[in-house]
Amino acid sequence: MKNTKPYYAVIFTSLQSENTEGYSEMANQMEVLAKQQEGFLGIESARSDLGITVSYWESLDAIKNWKQHNDHLIAQQKGRKDWYTYYKVRICKVEREYEFTKDN
Amino acid sequence: MKNTKPYYAVIFTSLQSENTEGYSEMANQMEVLAKQQEGFLGIESARSDLGITVSYWESLDAIKNWKQHNDHLIAQQKGRKDWYTYYKVRICKVEREYEFTKDN
Numbered sequence: 001m002k003n004t005k006p007y008y009a010v011i012f013t014s015l016q017s018e019n020t021e022g023y024s025e026m027a028n029q030m031e032v033l034a035k036q037q038e039g040f041l042g043i044e045s046a047r048s049d050l051g052i053t054v055s056y057w058e059s060l061d062a063i064k065n066w067k068q069h070n071d072h073l074i075a076q077q078k079g080r081k082d083w084y085t086y087y088k089v090r091i092c093k094v095e096r097e098y099e100f101t102k103d104n
Numbered sequence: 105m106k107n108t109k110p111y112y113a114v115i116f117t118s119l120q121s122e123n124t125e126g127y128s129e130m131a132n133q134m135e136v137l138a139k140q141q142e143g144f145l146g147i148e149s150a151r152s153d154l155g156i157t158v159s160y161w162e163s164l165d166a167i168k169n170w171k172q173h174n175d176h177l178i179a180q181q182k183g184r185k186d187w188y189t190y191y192k193v194r195i196c197k198v199e200r201e202y203e204f205t206k207d208n
């Protein structure tokens with residue numbers, strides 16, 4: 001991930017419905033497509049009962065463009081119709097960060 | 105979760121080592137303790153290979169106080185010694201949010 005600052009994080013939390021047919025394929029397609037967008041910096045996902053996906057972007061404009069991308073709009077519509085019972089999107093400005101890597 | 109704005113999110117992403125003895129108990133204890141802190145708003149977690157925990161706070165001061173809480177410092181130290189090979193902490197200001205709930 002590029003070390004540009006300031007940058008933005010989109011926190012997407014979701015609960016899935018029982019119907020997840022086609023979900024994985026679409027999620028993979030969207031990840032590939034997101035990575036091709038101008039201003040994309042990175043993406044991280046995990047799922048237990050709750051799913052959390054955080055994507056990182058150079059600007060609010062980049063986030064807006066991705067939200068309105070035609071293929072992404074279709075995926076969003078399908079998500080609301082079939083795959084999700086709930087989701088929440090938070091658009092955040094990353095103000096500070098630090099990390100730890102274990103010495104081996 | 106209270107609907108106060110603006111508020112802050114701490115995105116904690118981590119990779120675990122093979123030694124996870126005692127981890128779950130400590131994670132549960134820390135979640136209980138976090139919820140007792142002034143300015144705490146909520147917490148959400150998921151783990152696949154990567155673990156993502158996002159906690160929400162009323163202010164940067166609340167985040168700082170929690171980071172420096174004595175029992176939490178002990179947990180952090182233990183985490184670096186035993187449980188994590190990598191982690192990253194991002195402190196973010198939530199600028200905008202929206203959500204979807206399915207009608208049944």
